[in-house]
Amino acid sequence: MIRKTFEWALSPMGRIAVLIAALSLFSLAAFGVYQSQQPPEQPIQFTHKLHVGLGVQCLYCHPGALRGPSPGLPTISKCWGCHQQIGKTQTSPLLKPMVDAMAKGEGFTWVPVAQVPDFVHFTHRPHVAAGLNCENCHGDMTQVTIAVNPQVMNMGWCLNCHKQKAAGDEEKLTKLTDCGTCHY
């Protein structure tokens, strides 16, 4: 049986069939990888570039980063606080979803981009307190519209930085490379 299949695969028709199968598998895998690398669909095409360019601080919309584990994503009221004073808000087609949602008294659901799995307990506060700037991990927001991760946020990436920061300080290194610091 196996021998027969092998012989068939060596025949011209068999070769073509194997080639097609391999190609379709490869393209499926490539499509899967491509899909997983796309930024998620957001309720509004929010332009970080424009807002940061206008001088809005990161912490104005993501204030939790200074004090707690999660920086938070702004609610519609925060957007409206500035945008109600801007005449273009009512006319721009890009901002229509926000105006409509505000009129109906609804909010919108942002899709978080920089996320860690459930078994990782990341806290922003100590990282900000250690003197890291937002762009060290999240990339230059003056260049992007919807936030994208500049790198894969995995454990090797975390540990590389932890080891660099704790170089020479044995106690700090123990703390920063301890499994229980992030996983519990």
Added chain:
Amino acid sequence: MTVDLNLVGAKGAIAEAAEGKWGMSIDQDICTGCQACVAACAMENNISFVGEEDAGYGRSQHWIRIERFWEGAYPEVKATPFQPMLCQQCGHAPCEPVCPVFATPHSEAEQLNLQVYNRCVGTRYCANNCPYQVRSFNWRDYHTIPERGNMVNGTLVFPLHNQFNPDVTVRRRGVMEKCTFCIQRIHKAQDKAKSEGREVEDGEFTTACAQACPANAITFGRVDHPESLVSQLTHQKRGEKHLEELNTLPRVTYLKEG
């Protein structure tokens, strides 16, 4: 400090050197066996309700349980004091060296036994090797059993997910779990203290079981600080450690028969 734990006859030296960092004392004389600690622990640490059938197979999941024993022969039986049993966070833990994937390492920073859920492959070797029988295994994804959800507009919603503690991982099927000494609370207290530029104070925070105990039988804190409450209780005459002869260096001290 590093100590050669395989040194024969060095038990006293080890015990002195490896006192640990976090410890607990449980006063069995005032424990009423009310199980408030068991309930509080389950709420704090997202512990699954395994259900009737799995409990029948002995798959109940509790990070702390109240043990009772009987002494003597019938009809002269006498109940021993209630004994809350939880992970003893051994300094020389039998569960640690047997893990083939190093999913249960010893935290050098906090002196605790850790369980790294994402690394665990579920060999259950650690649970077999634990002399205190305090590890429990997730035989199913208990939090997403379809019968426990409500169908709302064609999607399953699980009302109990709303009471999950976001600071604790929800364990999935096939991993081992155990008491962590509420490490999420330790980290929170340390983070708060550091942001205010001070050390963590004694009694500033406590574990869920100790917080819930109506009789204050459970005390938690730093055992390496001689002035802390738990340290003073631990060094009382009536304190004893369970299965100490196995040289596991447990961090939980039981007080009884004062």
